[in-house]
Amino acid sequence: MAVYLDNNATTALDERVLEAMLPYMGQVTGNPASVHRFGRLQKDAIEQARESVASLVGGRAEQVVFTSGGTESNNLLLQGFASKITKVQSGCRIAVSASEHMSLIEPAEHLPSAVSLEWLAVDRNGHIAPSAITSMMADAAEEDTTLISVMSANNETGVIQNLSPLVEAVSKNIEDGRCFFHTDASQAAGKIDVDFIGSGVHAMTLSAHKLYGPVGVGALLIDKRLPICKRQFGGSQEKNLRAGTENVPAIVGFGRAAELAKAELQERSRQQRILRDALEAGLKTIGAVDIFAEKVDRLPNTVQFGVKGFDGETLLMQLDRKAIAVSSGSACTSGKTEPSHVLKAMNVADELAHSAIRVSFGKSNTMSDVDVLLTALQDIIEINQHSPVMAANV
Numbered sequence: 001m002a003v004y005l006d007n008n009a010t011t012a013l014d015e016r017v018l019e020a021m022l023p024y025m026g027q028v029t030g031n032p033a034s035v036h037r038f039g040r041l042q043k044d045a046i047e048q049a050r051e052s053v054a055s056l057v058g059g060r061a062e063q064v065v066f067t068s069g070g071t072e073s074n075n076l077l078l079q080g081f082a083s084k085i086t087k088v089q090s091g092c093r094i095a096v097s098a099s100e101h102m103s104l105i106e107p108a109e110h111l112p113s114a115v116s117l118e119w120l121a122v123d124r125n126g127h128i129a130p131s132a133i134t135s136m137m138a139d140a141a142e143e144d145t146t147l148i149s150v151m152s153a154n155n156e157t158g159v160i161q162n163l164s165p166l167v168e169a170v171s172k173n174i175e176d177g178r179c180f181f182h183t184d185a186s187q188a189a190g191k192i193d194v195d196f197i198g199s200g201v202h203a204m205t206l207s208a209h210k211l212y213g214p215v216g217v218g219a220l221l222i223d224k225r226l227p228i229c230k231r232q233f234g235g236s237q238e239k240n241l242r243a244g245t246e247n248v249p250a251i252v253g254f255g256r257a258a259e260l261a262k263a264e265l266q267e268r269s270r271q272q273r274i275l276r277d278a279l280e281a282g283l284k285t286i287g288a289v290d291i292f293a294e295k296v297d298r299l300p301n302t303v304q305f306g307v308k309g310f311d312g313e314t315l316l317m318q319l320d321r322k323a324i325a326v327s328s329g330s331a332c333t334s335g336k337t338e339p340s341h342v343l344k345a346m347n348v349a350d351e352l353a354h355s356a357i358r359v360s361f362g363k364s365n366t367m368s369d370v371d372v373l374l375t376a377l378q379d380i381i382e383i384n385q386h387s388p389v390m391a392a393n394v
């Protein structure tokens, strides 16, 4: 039996979610924009899902804009903000933490040249100091409007960012309407408590397939104070922020997945924390293993570690041969494996960063999966340590 330990990449669709989606994939037809009863049925289903998604993250239904996923939400946010501000004001600044997901980093790098882009450094634990925000804002010109984006929890290390002192640094020192805060909560939602309104942020990204919902659907929660305009044209759907006929089955699935995540969050998190702690205890007995950001608050399902003297991609392939699916911390760019930008930003030495493996548990994993992984890792490390051929791969 194969063991799937890559739930931060994507989760398996929950059967109860599929059940909720099925009627909208055949039996129930109609365009939600149509005023007849068929259309109204679809529209009602979307609005019910909107309530459920908002309720999972402490938002209000009217703040939810459905998109095709976390990537689109991040693109819409950055481009929509930049476009609105550059049209009406002279200065647009966007500050992004250095450990964001590529779906935020890449669109940030492609913003028009009129936007001033800044990077917020993270410390060795992946955290951002509130002083980094206050000192950045101290440089702002009077006419500047700033957007700060800091993710709630990191997809690789699982590090949870304490947003309150960061948001407070903005709200205490900067006059209302000059600085806005966004958080990508794609990995946090459904794993830890997330509170859109309570946290004081102005926008939040979500993705359904990280919480046992379907791929291809997500949301951007938007506080009405945030300046933003649409980037996709041709219709007035989703409060005129996202043109295009809504993907009703996917949205319904997202809504159901959010309901289940809310109801089961404590239990899922308790179970996965037990597995993660057991894995970490086991890794320590193997030796030569470094757990990244070990001492700080992390997602209950995630552990990322480096195995000294090994290459993460090679380890991943060897585990795959044993039918165990994990993720490495590297990205393959033009045929060359680069260590993860997240670990680089945390100042992890290149060699150790190259050896990174991420394990992310899901609700179907059991203690036997932990045992299988630990045994396999031990075997691989032992064999490779005695094999000069494998050492060449390191």
Ligand SMILES: Cc1ncc(COP(=O)(O)O)c(C=O)c1O
Binding pocket: 008, 009, 068, 069, 070, 071, 072, 101, 103, 151, 154, 155, 184, 186, 187, 206, 207, 208, 209, 216, 217, 218
């Ligand atoms: C933190 C984070 N943001 C955004 C995304 C992108 O989400 P999607 O796959 O729905 O586009 C991911 C997916 O890995 C993620 O981990």
